Amino acid sequence: MRVNPDPTPTILAALATTQQAEETALQQMATGRRVNKPSDDPAASAVLVENHDASSRDDQYLQSLAGVQAQMQNADQALNSVVTALQRAITLGVQGNNGTMSDANRASVVQELQGIQQQLMSTANLTFQGQFVFAGTATQTQPFVADSNSPSGVRYAGNGNTNQVAIGKGFNIQVNLPGSQLFTAPGNDMFQSINDLITSLQSGSSADAAIASVRKSFDYVTAQRVFYGNAMAQMDSQQNYLNNEKLGLSSQEDSIAGADMATVVSSLTTSMTARTATLSAIGQISQVDLFDYLR
Amino acid sequence: MSGLFGTMSTALSALQAEQGALEATTNNVANANTPGFSRQRAIMVESDPVVQGSLSFGTGVSLQLQSLRDPILELRLNQETQQQGQLDAQVSAMQQIETMFSSDSGDLGSLMTSFFNSVDQLSTDPSSMPLRQGVLTAAGNMANGFRNTARNLQQQQSNIDLNVGQTVDQVNVLTKQIADLNGEISGMQNLSEDPSTFLDQRTNLIRQLSQLVDVAVVQSDNSIAVTTSAGTALVEGQQSFNLSTQLSNTGVQEVMAQGADITSKISAGKLGGLIQVRDQTIPSILGQLDTLAGGLSTALNAANRSGSDLTGTAGGALFTAPPASGTGAAADMTLLITDPSLLAASSDGTPGSNGNLAKFTAVSTQTIASGQTPTDYYANLVFQIGSDVSNGTAESDASNLILQQLQDQRASLSGVSLDEEAANLVRYQQSYSAAARVVSTLNDLLDTAVNLGKD
Numbered sequence: 001m002r003v004n005p006d007p008t009p010t011i012l013a014a015l016a017t018t019q020q021a022e023e024t025a026l027q028q029m030a031t032g033r034r035v036n037k038p039s040d041d042p043a044a045s046a047v048l049v050e051n052h053d054a055s056s057r058d059d060q061y062l063q064s065l066a067g068v069q070a071q072m073q074n075a076d077q078a079l080n081s082v083v084t085a086l087q088r089a090i091t092l093g094v095q096g097n098n099g100t101m102s103d104a105n106r107a108s109v110v111q112e113l114q115g116i117q118q119q120l121m122s123t124a125n126l127t128f129q130g131q132f133v134f135a136g137t138a139t140q141t142q143p144f145v146a147d148s149n150s151p152s153g154v155r156y157a158g159n160g161n162t163n164q165v166a167i168g169k170g171f172n173i174q175v176n177l178p179g180s181q182l183f184t185a186p187g188n189d190m191f192q193s194i195n196d197l198i199t200s201l202q203s204g205s206s207a208d209a210a211i212a213s214v215r216k217s218f219d220y221v222t223a224q225r226v227f228y229g230n231a232m233a234q235m236d237s238q239q240n241y242l243n244n245e246k247l248g249l250s251s252q253e254d255s256i257a258g259a260d261m262a263t264v265v266s267s268l269t270t271s272m273t274a275r276t277a278t279l280s281a282i283g284q285i286s287q288v289d290l291f292d293y294l295r
Numbered sequence: 296m297s298g299l300f301g302t303m304s305t306a307l308s309a310l311q312a313e314q315g316a317l318e319a320t321t322n323n324v325a326n327a328n329t330p331g332f333s334r335q336r337a338i339m340v341e342s343d344p345v346v347q348g349s350l351s352f353g354t355g356v357s358l359q360l361q362s363l364r365d366p367i368l369e370l371r372l373n374q375e376t377q378q379q380g381q382l383d384a385q386v387s388a389m390q391q392i393e394t395m396f397s398s399d400s401g402d403l404g405s406l407m408t409s410f411f412n413s414v415d416q417l418s419t420d421p422s423s424m425p426l427r428q429g430v431l432t433a434a435g436n437m438a439n440g441f442r443n444t445a446r447n448l449q450q451q452q453s454n455i456d457l458n459v460g461q462t463v464d465q466v467n468v469l470t471k472q473i474a475d476l477n478g479e480i481s482g483m484q485n486l487s488e489d490p491s492t493f494l495d496q497r498t499n500l501i502r503q504l505s506q507l508v509d510v511a512v513v514q515s516d517n518s519i520a521v522t523t524s525a526g527t528a529l530v531e532g533q534q535s536f537n538l539s540t541q542l543s544n545t546g547v548q549e550v551m552a553q554g555a556d557i558t559s560k561i562s563a564g565k566l567g568g569l570i571q572v573r574d575q576t577i578p579s580i581l582g583q584l585d586t587l588a589g590g591l592s593t594a595l596n597a598a599n600r601s602g603s604d605l606t607g608t609a610g611g612a613l614f615t616a617p618p619a620s621g622t623g624a625a626a627d628m629t630l631l632i633t634d635p636s637l638l639a640a641s642s643d644g645t646p647g648s649n650g651n652l653a654k655f656t657a658v659s660t661q662t663i664a665s666g667q668t669p670t671d672y673y674a675n676l677v678f679q680i681g682s683d684v685s686n687g688t689a690e691s692d693a694s695n696l697i698l699q700q701l702q703d704q705r706a707s708l709s710g711v712s713l714d715e716e717a718a719n720l721v722r723y724q725q726s727y728s729a730a731a732r733v734v735s736t737l738n739d740l741l742d743t744a745v746n747l748g749k750d
Contacts, residue, residue, distance in 0.1 A: 004703045005712030006327075013699055037397045038681025039390075039688065046678035049404045053670045056405065057659075060412035067419040129420065131647060139422060139647030163649045165418050166656060175419075290717030 011282055018275040025268035028259040035257040044256040051256075055249040057169065058242050065167045065235055065242070068175050072235075075133050075176070076228040078126045079221060082183075082190070085116050085123070086218040089194055092116075093211040096201045110201050117194050121146070121154065124183050134179030137161040143179045144191075152192035156180045167238050173231060182224050190217035299744060301345070301354070303737050308355030309730035312339055315358040316723045323711045331499035333364040333709040335491065337719070362491040363709050366514070369498055372705060373512065375698045376505040377563040382691035384568030388455055389576065389684045395444050396677050403584075404673045406440040407591070407659075409433045414655045417640060421649035422605065427635035434595075435630040438614060441588040445626035448581050455573045456547050460540050462507055462566045463550060466529070467537045469504045470521065473497060474535035477518040481532075504529075509563035525560035527552045547573060576683065581625065583676050589617035589624035590663035590672075598658060602639030602651025610639025610651075 004010070028034055038045040095101065096109040124144045126133045135143035135158030143158035160180050164172040183190050193213035200207035316337035326332040338361055342354040396402060413433035417426040476497040483490040501521065504510055509524040521530040528536050540548035541556075549558045550566070558574070561567045592614040599610040612631055617624035632638070642650025664672040 002707050002712075004706040005710045005715070006706055009706075010699060010703060013695070035398075037684075038393055038677050039684035040681075042678045042681030042685055045398060045681045046674040048398050049674035049677050050670060052398060052405060053408045056408045056412060057415075060415045064415050064419050067416075071419075129423075131420075131422065135647070137641070137643055137645045137648035137650075139645070159643065159645060161643050161645070161648060161650075163418070163421070163647070164653065165649070166415055166653070170660075172653070289713040291713060294717060294721065 007285065008282075011278060011285070015275065015278050015282070018271045018278060021271035022268060022275060025264050025271060028264045029261070029268065032259055032261075033257050034259040041257075048253065048257055051249055051253050054169075055246055055253070058246045058249070061167050061169075062239065062242050062246075064165050065239055068165050068167065068173065069232070069235055071128055071133070071175060072228055072231055074128050075126070076225060076232070078123050078133065079182070079225050079228065082120060082123050082221055083218065083225070085119055086190060086214060086221065089113060089116050089197065089214050090211060090218060093197050093201070093207055093214060097207040097211060106201060106204075110198055113194065113198050113201070117153075117191070117198065120183075120190060120194065124179055132158065133176065134158065134182060136176070136178035136180070137163060144183070152184070152189055152195050154184070154191040156184050167235060168242065171238065173234060173238075174227075175231070177224065177227055182221065185220070188217055188220035190214070190221065193217045299737060299741055301352075303734065303741075305342075305353070305355035306730050306733040306737060308342060308357065310727060310734065312337075312356045312358040313723045313727035313730060315360075317720065317727065319360055320716050320719045320723065324713065324716050327711040327713060327716075331495050331502070332711070333362045333491070333495055334711045336361045336363060337723070360489065360491075362489075362494070364494070364498070365705070365708055368701065368705050368708070369501075370512065372698070372701050373501060373505040373510065375694060375701055376502055377509045377567075379691065379694045379698055380506040380565040381509075381563045381568035381571075382687055382694055384565045385572055385576075386684065386687040386691050388451065388569070388572040389680070389687060391451060392448065392577070392580065393680055393684050395447055396680050398677070401440075403437075403440050403444060403587075404670060404677070406433075406437045407669050407673065410437045411656050411659045414652050417638075418649040418652040418656075421640040421652065422646040424635055427605075427638050427640070430638055431630065431632065431635050434613060437591075438628040438630045441584060441625040441628040445581060445584050445588075445623075448577050448584075449626065452547075452573055452577045455569050455577075459550070459566065459569050459573065460548050462569065463538045463540050463548075466504065466507050466566070467535075469500050469507070470529045470535040470537070473500050473504070473519075473521060474530045474533050476500065477530065478533040481518045505564060507564045508561060508566045523552075523557065523560065524562060525557065527555075527557050527560070580676065580680065582622075583672070583679075584625035585617075585621050585623065587625070587664045587669060587672050587676075588628045589621050591658065591669060592617050592624065592628060594658040594661060594663045595655060598651070598654040599639045601654055603641045603644045604639045605636035605641075605646050607641070607644040607646075610637065 027036060035041045035044045035048065092109050092113055096106050096113075101109075121144055124134055125142055131139035132141065132143050133139075135141055138158045138161075141157050143156060144154050145157055146153060147155035149155075156179060158179050160178045162174050162176055162178065165175050166172050184192075193210060193216070197207055197210035197214055200210045316339070319335045319337045323334045326334075338359040339356050340359055342357055344351040344353050346352075398404065410430070410433040413426075413430040417423070417430050420426055476493050480490040480493045480497065483493070497519070501510065501512060504521070510529065511522050511524050513520040513522070515532075518532045519530070520528070520532070522528050529538075530536070536553060538557075539551045541551050543549045549556050550561060550570075551557065558570060561570055593616070596612040596614060596616065599613045602610050604610050614631060615627055615629045618627070640652050641648040659670070660668055662668060667675065
C-alpha cells in the first residue's frame, strides 16, 4: 500500500497534543492543583464547591466563636466579682450582726455594705463594646436603675430574652443570660438581700434572716456561673472540632483537586521529551528526496 | 508496414505521450502542497495496430491521465468534518462559559457562602453598624454575582447569534460557488473534457461547507445535488438555494430555507453546534441560575420580613421579588436596601436581639431550589457545565483523530510523493530522449531514402 507521502499534518497534530500536555502539566505545577476549571474533573469540581463552602463556613464559625468567647469571658468575670462581693457582704453581715459591736463600728460596716451595693449595681450594668451585657436583648438600655419605689431600691429595665449564635452546622449556643434571671430572680434577688441586710443592721435588729438571704443569693449567682462555664467548655471542644474538620476538609481538597507533583513532573518531562523529539523529526524529515540526487 | 513516415508518426506519438506525462508530473510537483489536490497519473495506452497480412504493427502510444480520488473516502471525510465542526463550535463556546463557574474567590458559590458568613458574624453583635454593612455588602455582591453571570451568559448567547448569521452567509457563498462549479464540470463533461481540477475544487468547497453545516451529497450523472441532512436543498445542478435568517420572537436569528424555519433541523457542522449552545445549553444554564436566584431571593425576603430592623420596625424585602415565571430572576437580582439599619436581625424588636438572623442562615440548609440547598444546587450546575465541556472535548479529540486518520488515508491515495514524481521524471525523460533518438535515426533513414540514386 502506498503510504501518505506528506507526514506533516500528522506530525503537527502530534506536536499540538504534546504541547497541550505540556501546558496542562505546567499549569498544574504552577497552581499546585489538578482541577483548575470544572471540565478538568466535573465530579471533583462539584465536591470542591461543597468543600469550599464547608471550609469557609467553619472559618466563620471559628470567628464567631472567638467573638462569643470574649463576650462570655467578660460576663463570667463580672459574675466572679459579684460572687466575691456577696461573700464579703456575708462576712460583713456576720460581723455587724454580733451584739458586742459598737455602733460606730456597725456604721462603718453598713458603709462598706453600701459600697458593695454600689459595686454590684455597676457590675450588673456592665457594658461590652458599648452594649449592656446583662440587659437581655435590650442591650442599648441600662438594665439596672436605682428606683426608690422598688423594695430593693433597684428596678430592672432590660428584658428576659436571650441570643443564640451558630458555632457549627446546626449547633447554636446561647450567649447571654438576662440580668433579671441572674440578679433579680424572685426569691434570689441580690439587691433585695443586700438592701435588707443594710436595713437590719441600721435598725439594730437581728440580721440573721438577711444574712441567710444574702447567702442564698451568693449560692444562686454561683450556680448561674455554671452556664458560662458549660458554654466555655462547649466552645473549647467545638473549636477543636472545627479545627479538625477544617484540616479534614483541606486534606480532602488536596486529595481531590491537588496535583501530585511527582506525576506532574514526570508527565511534564515526558511531554517535553516527546515535543523535542517531534520537533527535531520535523526538522529532518523530507529534507532529502530523489530530486536531490538528479543531475 | 506503414513506411518510414508511418514509423515517424509512431515516434512522434511517443514524443507527445512522454511530453504529456512530463507535464502531468510537473503539475503534480507544482501542486504538491495544494490542499485537496488529487495527483494525476499518466497512463500509456498502445495505439491500434495496423494489420498487414499476418503481421500486426503497433502504431505508437497515446496518453491518458487519471486523477486518483476515492469518492467514498471523501464522503466519510465530509461526515467527520461536520461532526468536528459541531463539536469545535460547542466546546469553544462552552469553554468561555465554564470560566464563570471556576472555583475561585469570585464565583457564585463563594459569594453565597460569604453572605451567610456575614450574617453569622452579625449574629455575634447584632446592633453593630459595620457588621450590618458587611451583610449588605455581601448581599449586594451575591446579587451582582448572579446578575453578572446571567448577563455574561446572555451576552455570550447574542455573540453566538451573531456568529449564526455570519455562518449562514458563509454557507451561501459556498453553495453559490459549488453551483457554479457544477456548471463548469457538466459543461466540460459534455465536451468529453477532463474536469479534474474543478472536481478537486468542488470537493474542497463541499469539505468547507461540511465544516459549517450538515450536508448530504447526491451524485447524479454530470453534477451533484447538496442538501442538508434533513433534506433541505442547498445546491441542485447549477442552481444554489440561499439560506437566510429571520429574527424570532425570542430575539434570536432563525435559519430559514425558502420560507421554512429549519433551525432545529440543523444537527451538525459549526452552525449545528452554535445553535445547540445558543438554544439549549445557555438557556438551560440561565434557567438553573434563575431557579437558584429566585429561590434565594424569595427565602431571604421572607426571612427579612419576619424580623424587625434596628428601629423596631418590621423588615421589608431584601432583594427584588423574582418574576412569577422565574425567567430573569438571576439577571434582575438586585439588593433593595442600602441602609444597614433596615436589616431585620431582631426577633423581639430590640436592637440587641439576633433571633431573626437564624432565619437567614437557615436558608443555606433549606431546599429552596428544586428540592436542593443553594450550595448543592450550585455544585450540581458546576458539575453539569464541567461534564458538558469535558465530554465535548473528549468527543472532539476522538473526532479529530478519526479525521486525521481519514486525511492520512486520502493523502496516501491522492497526495503527491516527490520521490515518485522524481522517478517518473527520469523515466519519462529517458523515454523522451529515446523517442527523439528514434526520430533522428528515422530522419537519417529518410535522408538516405530521399538521396537514393543520386550521384
